[in-house]
Amino acid sequence: MEQFFGAGKVVQEIASGVSNECGGPIKSTRSEKLKAARDKDAPQLKALAEAGKTIHESAKAMGMDVKRAKLTAKENGIKFPSAK
Template structure:
């Protein structure tokens, strides 16, 4: 009787050969990045995101005014990490 583990490895190797043989290419995905933003989403996380989206215009306004991330956090009475998350989710940066 063949070893089931060997059968799985043989099958996987055949699939890899088919994929790369037909011109497939491996993708390098950065650490911490998922392909689908809804993959790990829950109603609770969705509500938190909605709350952050309401605050985002104020954060963007302060960032564009030249404030640092810590000054913005202090002004809005928020934690620095939350301000950084809002900035990264909405695609803007702070001055150093």
């Protein structure tokens, strides 16, 4: 550091947004595509929830994994009835 300041250099503050850092979680094209696909499935999942199906029954009817159905429901505010 002594060499840096001794050479007459000074510290610069870089303004927010100039450094090309977005300041949030890293987004990738793949995750954006997966989110778009889940959003596409959301209306059908919501309809099944409104028909009284549980999340497990809905996932099975749509041919998807229960984890994916839960994530889709969480992202889109879909509430399911509790298991019977």
